[in-house]
């Protein structure tokens with residue numbers, strides 16, 4: 001990976017893909033979701049591939065050539081379930097993909113496959129497999145926690161191949177929920193970056209600030225409010241960068257670069273214990289000394305910081 005020579009835009013690093021955001025070449029083909037005859041034919045087609053999700057995990061497998069894949073099977077090998085079958089889409093070769101939600105992952109006679117959540121699998125799988133898994137886990141999280149009608153309390157039933165729940169009592173249709181959250185890297189007039197440490201994080205772990213969008217609030221206003229609440233820093237301008245599905249359990253992270261109007265820090269102490277301005281040299285030195293831990297995980301946070309930093313950040317291997 002080349003490093004950026006243009007530190008004001010971080011062009012080289014900004015073009016790197018953000019984990020979990022790719023469609024992976026999958027057409028979700030949502031027009032088929034209500035067509036039971038089409039779904040039945042697609043399910044029984046010999047090229048169709050199926051994987052099981054359970055509690056936010058799926059089975060993954062390391063191949064001899066170094067790739068890691070989702071463990072998928074033809075539908076005739078899949079565990080029987082009628083209730084929780086999600087249609088995820090079609091790839092460019094016409095292969096249809098389904099996920100089954102089960103209480104447990106299927107056992108395997110060999111020891112090659114292992115269960116993994118998205119935080120691990122997201123950095124290992126191909127874009128196609130990541131896209132399929134993030135879609136399935138998002139549906140699973142919603143299905144698990146929305147079994148009853150929020151209007152009348154009756155038990156709801158799954159419909160639209162996993163993408164709707166219907167209430168047989170009052171007729172309400174409930175759609176998968178996505179909670180918008182903002183995540184932002186704030187810089188000041190000296191082009192230093194503001195990083196914070198949450199109260200429950202280990203010493204040395206810093207990241208961008210983030211928070212949920214509230215009802216009746218624009219995402220730009222949410223950026224300004226969250227930065228002010230968590231760090232006391234007043235934000236002037238806000239520029240959208242990219243988004244990332246974050247089904248832990250149901251967020252969509254909306255990534256921003258923001259500019260501070262004034263640099264004074266006053267942390268809230270509840271959510272954020274410490275917030276600091278770092279120049280690039282200060283952050284590089286802090287990584288080298290261990291004062292700041294390498295960025296971990298699959299979050300868009302690391303990409304936002306890299307955009308400013310101008311080169312890939314030191315990363316931990318996993319989770």
Ligand SMILES: [Zn+2]
Pocket residue numbers: 149150151152153154167168169170171172
């Ligand atoms: Zn109802």
